[in-house]
Amino acid sequence: MRRNPLTLVIGILLIIIFGLWLFVFQVRTTEVAVVTTFGNPTRPITEPGAYFKWPWPIQKVWPFDKRVQNFEDKLTERQTRDNFTLLMAVYVGWKITDPAAFFPKFISSDDPIKEAERQLDRLLGNAKAAAIGRHSLSDFVSAAGGGTNFVAIENEILSTLQSQVRSNNYGLEIEFVGVKRLQLPQNVSQSVFDRMTEERKRLAEQLQNEGDAEAQNIRSEANRKAQEVLATARGKATEIKGKALAEATASLSVFKQNPELAIFLLRLNALEGSLKDRSILVFDQNMPPFDLLRGSATNWPAK
Amino acid sequence: MERSIQKNGLINLLALLAVGVAGFAAARFSNSLAGLVAAVFMGLGILVCAVSWFQMRLEERERLEKLELEELARTHSGAALFEAQDAEVFPAQRSREQFERFLVPVFTVILFLLEAGGAALLGRWLSRPTTAAEVKDPVSGLALFGLFALVLFLLGRFSATIARLENRRLLRPGASYLLANAFLSVVVMLGLVGVWAGFTKADLYIACVFTGLLALIAVETLLQLLLDLYRPRVKGKLERPLYESRLIGLLGQPEGLITTAAQALDYQFGFKVSETWFYRFFEKALGWLILLQLAVLLLSTCVVFIEAGEQGLLEHWGKPVASRSPLGPGAHFKWPWPIDRVYRVPTEQIQTFDVGFTPEAGQERAVAMLWTVAHMKEENDFLVANRAESTLVATNQTAEKRTPPVSLLNVSVPVSFQITNLVDWEYNNEDAKSLLHDLATRAVVQYLASADMNEIMSHTRLEMAQVLSDQIQAAADQHRMGAKVVSIDLEDLHPPVKVAGEYEKVVAAIQIKEAKILAAKGDAFRTNTLAGAQAVTIVNDAIVESTARKIDALAQAALFTNQIPAFEAAPSVFAERAKMDMLVRGTVNARKYVLLTTNTHDVLQFDLQESIAQSMLSLNVTSPPPKSSP
Numbered sequence: 001m002r003r004n005p006l007t008l009v010i011g012i013l014l015i016i017i018f019g020l021w022l023f024v025f026q027v028r029t030t031e032v033a034v035v036t037t038f039g040n041p042t043r044p045i046t047e048p049g050a051y052f053k054w055p056w057p058i059q060k061v062w063p064f065d066k067r068v069q070n071f072e073d074k075l076t077e078r079q080t081r082d083n084f085t086l087l088m089a090v091y092v093g094w095k096i097t098d099p100a101a102f103f104p105k106f107i108s109s110d111d112p113i114k115e116a117e118r119q120l121d122r123l124l125g126n127a128k129a130a131a132i133g134r135h136s137l138s139d140f141v142s143a144a145g146g147g148t149n150f151v152a153i154e155n156e157i158l159s160t161l162q163s164q165v166r167s168n169n170y171g172l173e174i175e176f177v178g179v180k181r182l183q184l185p186q187n188v189s190q191s192v193f194d195r196m197t198e199e200r201k202r203l204a205e206q207l208q209n210e211g212d213a214e215a216q217n218i219r220s221e222a223n224r225k226a227q228e229v230l231a232t233a234r235g236k237a238t239e240i241k242g243k244a245l246a247e248a249t250a251s252l253s254v255f256k257q258n259p260e261l262a263i264f265l266l267r268l269n270a271l272e273g274s275l276k277d278r279s280i281l282v283f284d285q286n287m288p289p290f291d292l293l294r295g296s297a298t299n300w301p302a303k
Numbered sequence: 304m305e306r307s308i309q310k311n312g313l314i315n316l317l318a319l320l321a322v323g324v325a326g327f328a329a330a331r332f333s334n335s336l337a338g339l340v341a342a343v344f345m346g347l348g349i350l351v352c353a354v355s356w357f358q359m360r361l362e363e364r365e366r367l368e369k370l371e372l373e374e375l376a377r378t379h380s381g382a383a384l385f386e387a388q389d390a391e392v393f394p395a396q397r398s399r400e401q402f403e404r405f406l407v408p409v410f411t412v413i414l415f416l417l418e419a420g421g422a423a424l425l426g427r428w429l430s431r432p433t434t435a436a437e438v439k440d441p442v443s444g445l446a447l448f449g450l451f452a453l454v455l456f457l458l459g460r461f462s463a464t465i466a467r468l469e470n471r472r473l474l475r476p477g478a479s480y481l482l483a484n485a486f487l488s489v490v491v492m493l494g495l496v497g498v499w500a501g502f503t504k505a506d507l508y509i510a511c512v513f514t515g516l517l518a519l520i521a522v523e524t525l526l527q528l529l530l531d532l533y534r535p536r537v538k539g540k541l542e543r544p545l546y547e548s549r550l551i552g553l554l555g556q557p558e559g560l561i562t563t564a565a566q567a568l569d570y571q572f573g574f575k576v577s578e579t580w581f582y583r584f585f586e587k588a589l590g591w592l593i594l595l596q597l598a599v600l601l602l603s604t605c606v607v608f609i610e611a612g613e614q615g616l617l618e619h620w621g622k623p624v625a626s627r628s629p630l631g632p633g634a635h636f637k638w639p640w641p642i643d644r645v646y647r648v649p650t651e652q653i654q655t656f657d658v659g660f661t662p663e664a665g666q667e668r669a670v671a672m673l674w675t676v677a678h679m680k681e682e683n684d685f686l687v688a689n690r691a692e693s694t695l696v697a698t699n700q701t702a703e704k705r706t707p708p709v710s711l712l713n714v715s716v717p718v719s720f721q722i723t724n725l726v727d728w729e730y731n732n733e734d735a736k737s738l739l740h741d742l743a744t745r746a747v748v749q750y751l752a753s754a755d756m757n758e759i760m761s762h763t764r765l766e767m768a769q770v771l772s773d774q775i776q777a778a779a780d781q782h783r784m785g786a787k788v789v790s791i792d793l794e795d796l797h798p799p800v801k802v803a804g805e806y807e808k809v810v811a812a813i814q815i816k817e818a819k820i821l822a823a824k825g826d827a828f829r830t831n832t833l834a835g836a837q838a839v840t841i842v843n844d845a846i847v848e849s850t851a852r853k854i855d856a857l858a859q860a861a862l863f864t865n866q867i868p869a870f871e872a873a874p875s876v877f878a879e880r881a882k883m884d885m886l887v888r889g890t891v892n893a894r895k896y897v898l899l900t901t902n903t904h905d906v907l908q909f910d911l912q913e914s915i916a917q918s919m920l921s922l923n924v925t926s927p928p929p930k931s932s933p
Contacts, residue, residue, distance in 0.1 A: 006590040007460070013594075014453055021446040026641070028621040030730055050620040056443055067733040068782075070741060084707050091741040093732075093782070110439070141709045143688035143755040150749045176782070178745040182686050182752060184707060189684065193801045196710055200805035204812035211816030215823030222827030226834030233838030237845030244849025248856030254863055261870045262863060268881055272889035279893035289883060290897050 022055035032099040033063040044100040062103060064112065068095045068175050071117045073124050075181055078132040086132060086140060087183040090157065092120060093175040094165075101171030116172060120161070127160035140182060150179055308471050309363055311462055312356040315477040318458050319348050319484070322451050326488070329451075333444035334436045336429065336510035337494045341448075341487040343421050343517065347414070348480030351546055354410050358544070359473045361399040368395040403542075411528055411546045418521035425514040435507050441495040448495070452488035455481045463556060476547040482555025487513065516550075523550050604640040609633060612651035614725045618644050629725040648729060650722040653789055656740045658716040658747050659683050660795075674803035684711040684799055685748060687756040710756045711802075715795035718743045718775065720786050727785030735784055742778040746771050760796060768793050 027033045027048050035043040035051075037059050045051060046066075053059040075089040094116075096102050102116070109115035131153050139149035158177040165174055184192060255262035275281070285294045323345035330338025372393070428434055438444070459481030466474035490509055497505025524546075531545055565582065569575055607630070609615045615630035616623060617637060621644075627635075630645065637643035661681040687710045720739060722728045732738050750771055751759070759767060772791045779786050798806045870877045 018449045026621040029623050048621040065733050069733045070738045141686045141688050141752045148753040196802045197805045200809050204809045207812040207816045211819035215819040218823035218827045222830040226830045229834045229838045233841040237841045240845040240849045244852045248852045251856040251860040254860040258867050268885050272885045275889040282896045284898045
């Protein structure tokens, strides 16, 4: 049977490709790796490059990302030194520093990185509780004085976590810790909402009252000024009238020439003035000039 | 030779059994859905191989039986042996016939049920969102399925060639399944390569295609069963096994398709197109052409084009090539994949993330952003200090069950950034964007916790944006992220929706206060203006009165001076005349009654009441219309 060269080439190529896949592996610059031989970690690799290995199931490569991993823990409720409760979540930066130490502790899981983060989450719970318990609420939330004390709190959590990780030799290092979320429990939040509502109501009422008071002040001031202006005007009018009276009095000396006539004329003028409007006068026939009517027809009833 | 064919069938069966078990284990190990569906095909292949091998054995027994009988016939001519019935004389033949008549259709029905049921169950299983798990260790999966493909291809190709050359039809179904499973294994490998390259759904999509193929094969099997009922039976003619799938055969041996296409071309053009030099060359060189195509594909990985606004990181066997990093926009040569790899990142692009809220995916921003309406999917309540309350609590530390001296605030802070150092961005942190988001959130939380709410919402807003920008940039530099904060936009800063209404009422109260003050100022202006006018009137009236008084006094004096000579000339006449003149003038409007009666003993009564006006007497008052009776 004649061999088909194409089949041969394909076969050789497939063998080369599968051979490379089975015997060669790469470690990226962002990775570290552990090679296990029949399950035993035999070769930690920290430098990037291409490496040989025996095919599975003799040897197996476990690559891990050596860059700084960042994870956020759960939002947990803790009590402050002054008996307030706070919900706090932090983010933690960590990286694998010793793959040989890291591998056996977390490899039982499907995802060793996630398993390591679960372990860190447990350690973090204690570190966080301790740090929160040492501080009062004003260290977390305060506009007075020097403000909050975030950096000190974060450093306390970081140092506690670092010492726990080092003492257990997890093969990893904690790089940083930061507060990501800070909240109040739901019922406390509700009481804060209630207080904020009342505060706003009080402020709205205060503003309205201030408006009323200020308006009243303005009106009162205006009235005062108006009365002052009117009083001044009245005074000036009186003064003017007084001067006029004084000037008019100067002409009274004329009446001294015949005081009897002057008084008669004054009385006559006064009488005329008093009869001008809505007067009812009843005269009899003796009153001049009605005496001219005496003897005329009267109002006898008709017979 | 015949014995070796039977052995070949057994080898096919055992090989498919081994590869099927290993394939299932490999698929489970790597969480490959396509691998698991391919394992179902392998299982069906095992059944087909087992049945065809059994049928092969029956045919072999029949052939030996015939040979034996021919030998006996030669040695015992005319014996009564041949007078017996066929069933007694040819038990092997009878067995084979019974097998083909009853067991093959029953097996084909079972095969159809397995194919149809398998397709339905797999379809339902794959449609569940929880089914698609993350593929683990795709490289190992690739190696294993490559090995399976190689083994199945070599065995299948060998069996298919023997089946064609020696016209062994029962070897063909098994060979077809071996080749088809080799092909499916290669497709599973492609799916794993896709997952490895970042197309995480590739494996799922291939599993769905495989399931569709299984359904098609089930339909084909059903059609074969139905057509078999009406197929004419010709004695002695070798028939195609009922359970043999043409689709599987086509999948494993696509050259059959080429032959069919050549025949169709011959028929269409009216001459032997398949015998032209071009067609023959194409048929002969097709495999090499495909190989050439693959070689070109591999060589094309030696050139990488970095788009405008991007930068690339070149790695040689996983090590960064420092002398050539980062690669700028343009064409760059490199060793073929997988020796050299380039990771491209959009560095010029302004990227954005949101702090304080989670925007609704695909939702347009609202035209009006109201405090009282939640306009984001999720708005976080940030703790904000309250300067007045802090002082209050500081003086009352022992009080129990206090409301914390804080307020709550919703903020929306889109942060824009740009990658400035690709090496730092890519190599220092596993998820740099997520870390930058955390750093920004921390800066916002810390700033708000140490600032007064009323100040933030009013005059320190701009200052806050600047401080946050500086703090986030400092944190990014400290963590060597290689990113520049371009802008911090305090897009929204408002009290939570639950209390926003009360805050708006305060704003309304401020306006009401201002309105009241303005109204009072208006009234004041009016009062003062009118008072001024009234004052002027009073003064003017006084001036007028004074002037009149003075003029009148002078006039009276002048009149009196002239009246004196008149009076002195006739005092009584003057006096009487003056009185009469006064009476006439002064009583013009007075009501006058003159009593001329002489009866002085009568009592006169005058009714001096005001008389009713005539218009009142003529007033027409209309009475309301009478109510209509029901």
